Amino acid sequence: MLVQVSIVMFLLETSFSADITYHIKEGQGPNTIVGDVADDIHVLENVILHKYNHITFSQLQKSGNLNLFNVTKTGKLYTAVILDAESLCKYNTECHSMVDVAVRNKKSFISIIEIKIIISDVNDNSPEFMQDSIKLQFSETDGKGTSKSIPNAFDRDVGFENSKISYQLLRSKDDPFILAVSQKVDGSAELEITSTQMLDREIKATYNLQIIAQDAGTPPRQNTLNVQITVEDENDNQPVFEQNVYNVSIMSSHDQSMPIITLTANDRDVGENGRISYYFASKTSESTKSNFNLNKRTGEISLNQDASLKRKQVYNLYVKAEDGGTPPKSSTAAVIINVINQKNSAPTIDVNFFSEPIEGEITIPEDITVGSFIAYIKVTDENKGEDGNVSCTIDNHLFQLHSLGNMKYKMVIQNPVDRERESKLNLTLICQDKGTPPLKTIKRFSVLVTDFNDVHPQFSKDLFKFLIYENENPNFPVGFIIVTDPDLGPGGQLTYSILNKSKEALPFEISNLGFISATESLDREKCSEYKFKVFVKDNGIPSLNNTADVIVEVVDKNDNPPYFTFPNVNPFSLDVHYHSQNKQDIIVLEASDRDIHMNAFLSYEIIGGNERNLFKINPYSGVLSFTRPIYQSDAGFYSLQFMAKDSGSPILSTVTNLSLTLTTSNKTTTVLTPVHSMSAKKIHINLMIVLLVAAVIFSITLVVSLTICIVRKNNSRNIHHNDGFYNDKYVDYVSREIHPPYDMPVTMETKYGKKTISQATLHKRQHHSGYIDKWKSPSVGLQLHDVSDELYQVTEISHGKDNKKGHLATATDHFSEMSTMSSFTDSGHGGSEADTGYYEELPCFRNDHNTRTSNHADSRNFFLSNPHQPTNYNNTVDLKSFKIGNSNSSSISSNPRQTTQIQKQPSTKSTGGNTFLSKPLPPIPNNYS
Secondary structure, three states: OHHHHHHHHHHHHHHOOOOEEEEEEOOOOOOOEEEEHHHHOOOOOOOOHHHHHHEEEEEEOOOOOOOOEEEOOOOEEEEOOOOOHHHHOOOOOOOEEEEEEEEEEOOEEEEEEEEEEEEEOOOOOOOEOOOOEEEEEEEOOOOOOOEEEEOOOEOOOOOHHHHOEEEEEEOOOOOOEEEEEEEOOOOOEEEEEEEOOOOOOOOOOEEEEEEEEEEOOOOOOEEEEEEEEEEEOOOOOOOEEOOOEEEEEEEOOOOOOOOOEEOOEEOOOOHHHHOEEEEEOOOOOHHHHHHEEEOOOOOEEEEOOOOOOOOOOEEEEEEEEEEOOOOOOEEEEEEEEEEEOOOOOOOEEEEEEOOOOEOOEEEEEOOOOOOOEEEEEEEEOOOOHHHHOEEEEEOOOOEEEEEEEOOEEEEEEOOOOOOOOOOEEEEEEEEEEOOOOOOEEEEEEEEEEEOOOOOOOEEOOOEEEEEEEOOOOOOOEEEEOOEEOOOOHHHHOEEEEEEOOOOOOOOEEEOOOOEEEEOOOOOOOOOOEEEEEEEEEEOOOOOOEEEEEEEEEEEOOOOOOOEEEEOOOOOEEEEEEEOOOOOOEEEEOEEEOOOOHHHHOOEEEEEEOOOOOOEEEOOOOOEEEEOOOOOHHHOEEEEEEEEEEOOOOOOOEEEEEEEEEEEEOOOOOOOEEEEOOOOOOOEEEEHHHHHHHHHHHHHOOHHHHHHHHHHHHHHHHHHHHHHHHHHHHHHHHHHOOOOOOOOOEEEEEEEEOOEEEEEEEEEHHHHOOOOOOOOEOOOOOOEOOOOOOOOEEEEEEEEOOOOEEEEEEEEOOOOEOOOOOHHHHHOOOOOOOOOOOOOOOOOOOOOOOOOOOOOEEOOOEEEEEEOOEOOOEEEEEOOOOOOOEOOOOOEEOOOOOOOOEEEOOOOOOOOOOOOOOOOOOOOOOHHHO
16 A cells, blocks of 8 residues: 555656646636646546545645636636736736646645646737827928828737737828838837828818728727828919909099999918908009009009099009918009090980780780891981991890891891790890990890690690499599690680590580589499590680590499399299218309499308208308208208398398208118117117017017017018118218219109100110210310219209299219309309319200200209100109219210200200209309318
8 A cells, every 4th residue: 555655656746847838818707617737747647546536636825816717626727717918918928827736645745736827819909099080280382202290009909919000091092191101119100191292272271081000910900090181371372363454434424432443353372371452553653543542452443532534535553462471472453444435425226116015015926927027126326436336236036136227127036936935025125336435225125925826735644544433423523634725815715525436425524624523323234434535625716626535434332232043033942852872962053243343242141941950052152952961851841041142331132032842762861779789780770660669569468579579680680781781882872982883773754744754774874875985075175985974863943833843954973063153253254263163054955846965074954854845744863872073074975865855054044934044153262262
């Protein structure tokens, strides 16, 4: 034992001679593991397993230690606080912390490990400027290469790359500045903004630059310093007069208090450099200065109080404009003042217009032709020579002056006149002599253009569409026709009328204001849309007109209740013979509605006579069917009441009555009660048999009880045998939708008056023997097979009080049940097929002498009739199955040699005698399925 401890201590002392160095990034939170001291110094590799717990680690405290780290007893080193290199270390030095860890074996001290933890700097600080923006000033005199210092940025990160800063200047393309960066001895940068050319404040006085400082960390971080540079003004621009020479004319009697002229000079400099003063230049003679005053600040020239202008007619003055810069800059302008002799006078103008004034206004018609004479102009001037030489001009492009000589003119039309564009023409007549200075006379006129009917009435659009509900009261407003005519007077007064190409009168009228109203209540079912033209004309001479198309759509209201198209007599009688294996469908009720859209979307329901809940009707297709299998006890007479209602607002409905006589076959399922059997199977016994047996048991004596038991036992065997046979056949015919592998015998009995013709075991294979295989229907494209097992059910129908009966043969095998909306079909608005059954209308059956035989695929109802017996007959076909769910239906064919004919069903309903006519209807929309 002592040898083992000595070996362990020797290993520890020899292996702990080297220090451990760890690296960790700053910003790590408390309890972040730095390293595993025990694992890194391999202290436990040569220690026996059960001695591991004897080796412990602890951190030695130092004076001034910040307690940045913690050491667990197992030797794991963790951070105690969040590490921040910027607060722990200096710039551009290795940031580390030393930790001493003591290793003990139980209570004995083994060794001290000196651990160096290097804290890696993270680029978590952006470069910073002392301020966000600075202002610099350059002078216009600063030459190219002039520099101004700006403060540099600093980065608080201690790492070299993270605190290394580069600079970039952001400026406009035309800004004449660059950024100069130089490194100082301490590693910081010195920044200067340097001009690349001479600056001109008058071109641009202010520049806005940006200095981008970016460190070299990953990812890099940056900051921005905004620099505003202002260019200080220098007196480098001289004043400039608006004109170099000013020519002014004044009367010899000019008022001395009124300025003759005001001179203006501009200097692009600012401040004192741009402040201008005015002086007489040295070139101005003293005699001229004595007659005129010059305002130093405003530049006004006026007459001196002692001025004498009789000696000369023209005075030349030279005025200097000088700024306040140092040294000052100046410029000079010449002012020529012409003194006009009082004897020269301006010309006079006399104008005589050709047209007579209307209410003091000069007028011309709009349709005046180019070159027409307008006015005669005479100019007079009493002066002689050039002072009396006068010329005249007019400033309107529509008019032109033609000289007649001796200062006489005529005014004519030069261009066409349009009153709608300009109703009042302003013209200025100027006549000026050639004196020195020249004198002129101005005369202004206004000429009114009278209207001519030259513009057609204009509709706001070519086609007007209006909506109006049906059944509104007469004079109900339909819409407003907007027509404009810029002509005045009668040419702008409009008259409206309606043009009707049809012979029937339109139920509309239009007022002279363009309002269309209905003259009577409209009925959408009679006419849903009216198309006509509106004719408008003005009252001008000649009268101008125009037309526009108008469409008035009549919006439907739910004003028509539904009506039954089948049955179309009320009450309606129907005899139904039910077979146990028949399909549940009985007949299809159909109704129509003259309205459209939702007002014609119909639904059906049974509202009376269905107390036993034996019948149901599809609310959308109108198919009447049984709710369950029929028992013999259900046979009897039923008076059903049906309602068809639309989906309008308010809802309208109609009611019809159906008298239904239900008969059942001998094989109709009876209601059996279960009894116990030795085989644990449930055996159904007719309830009447049970009651009869019970009555016999209570009525006979004990002597014959043995005989009764024997009879009951025999009855139970027969019932069990028959019921099993029946159930097997029921499953075969009802549950499985397959074709039987044999020819189905169909018993048909046809009665004509009192004569009965019986046809026993008429095989349906014979019905198709006269037709070609794979015959295709031209309308639906169904392929017929040579052998098909369609089954037919004959429904006996009675009409009215005469009890005339017809018989409806229904194909029951392989037909698709169709969802229909009778209202949409009968009202002329179709829908899309829903339950994907091919179907088409059957033509009306006619009782003519030529018997017609037709076959048709995928139809629901057929008629059986004898063309030679118009009224009283009875056809009965017993069916073994009744299915309307298979879309792969085969065609129904009729043998022309048989007396029973299958006629195509017409699209309209007839209630007379023996016919039952039905029109197929479109399916329900998807959202109602």
